[in-house]
Amino acid sequence: MPIPAPEADALAHSERLQALIREQIAQAGGAIPFSRFMELALYAPGLGYYSAGATKFGAAGDFVTAPELGSLFAECVAEAVAPVLRQLGAAAEFVEIGGGSGRFAEDAIKRLLAIDAMPARYAILEPSADLCERQRTHLQQCLSPAAFARVAWLDGPPQARWNGVLFANEVIDALPTPRFTLHGGEVFEEHVALDDDGGFIRADRPADALLAAAVRHVERQLDAPFADGYRSELLPQLPYWLQAVIGGLDRGALLFVDYGHPRRAYYRPQREDGTLRAFHRHQLVDDVLARPGLQDLTASVDFTALAEAGTGAGFDFAGYCTQASFLLGNGLPGLLAEHEGRASDEAGRYALRQQVKTLTLPDAMGERFQAMGFAREVAFDHAFLAGDLSDRL
Helix, strand or coil: CCCCCCCHHHHHHHHHHHHHHHHHHHHCCCEEEHHHHHHHHHHCCCCCCCCCCCCCECCCCCECCHHHHCCHHHHHHHHHHHHHHHHHCCCCEEEEECCCCCHHHHHHHHHHHHCCCCCCEEEEECCCHHHHHHHHHHHHHHCCHHHHCCEEEECCCCCCEEEEEEEEECCHHHCCCCEEEEECCEEEEEEEEECCCCCEEEEEEECCHHHHHHHHHHHHCCCCCCCCCCEEECCCCHHHHHHHHHCEEEEEEEEEEEEEECHHHHCCCCCCCCCCEEEECCEEECCCCCCCCCCEEECCEEHHHHHHHHHHCCCEEEEEEEHHHHHHHCCHHHHHHHHHHHCCCHHHHHHHHHHHHHHHCCCCCCCCEEEEEEEECCCCHHHHCCCCCHHHC
């Protein structure tokens, strides 16, 4: 199916962002790291894909996340973290990174209220002003005034000391990632430069010490060195990002759900051009440099790197499993039965079963997405008892 041509106003929007990127390339002497290009393409104020006003989530957007399918995903997450929130007491907080449309917050809050585990504050750390406003409007309409009063939006990670749960669904895949390659056995970093017509092209430059050391760290854990020409992504800044978003967390748990692989699978020789990809209107786009601001850019998560970052930040590793195992182990069968019992007709029950299939089947989200957790001075291992995959890390 051909990708629909953008409308004139969308193309004009992209042209403004392209002009900004060209200006940055000129100021940098002719090339910027791909990670900087990705940062501008996704997050440039008022222009980036996540910073501007177009619909991103659901059937009318460019991709569908688990919370957009229905309430079951968020309700299972609520069931998983409820014991942690109860351990922490009445002052516990829940921090969601990247609130999307607000649908996850709605369903999680309603479930936490239903099982008497609602934290003192539900905070959303959202970098997009447009999405913040959409989330606020949505939650004010669908929550009771008392529940909505517990919701807050953060301008940055919580700096005051806090106890609670930090949750991120499909966040790490959207972090601006460096890309590396090998030439003559040496590590190079992928940059973005301009061709003679002002178009964006790929250009490799010698990697700095941080990226080169990170590549060699990964390489030592593989069966063989990277071959010349091998190209992929690597997030040497992941430990620093994790430390930053945790903020002043003293006691609590971290939960991440995303698509990706353990390190050996991520960097297998056959995946010689990495996992970077672009999406527009639910279709894969071959050219990741095309039409910045109008398409999503994403790279899979190295879950071994995430495990290293979490334990390096002083947390205990709680577990790692597929999304299917996580949901099934945290109440999905019972929640499905509850919803089916309340459904008014067979069409409603069928929709619920289809939601479960998408969330759990291997060829849908069930195995492509994984969940990983960490804990500090609380018990969180219970959330990962089904299908633990930590031996693959």
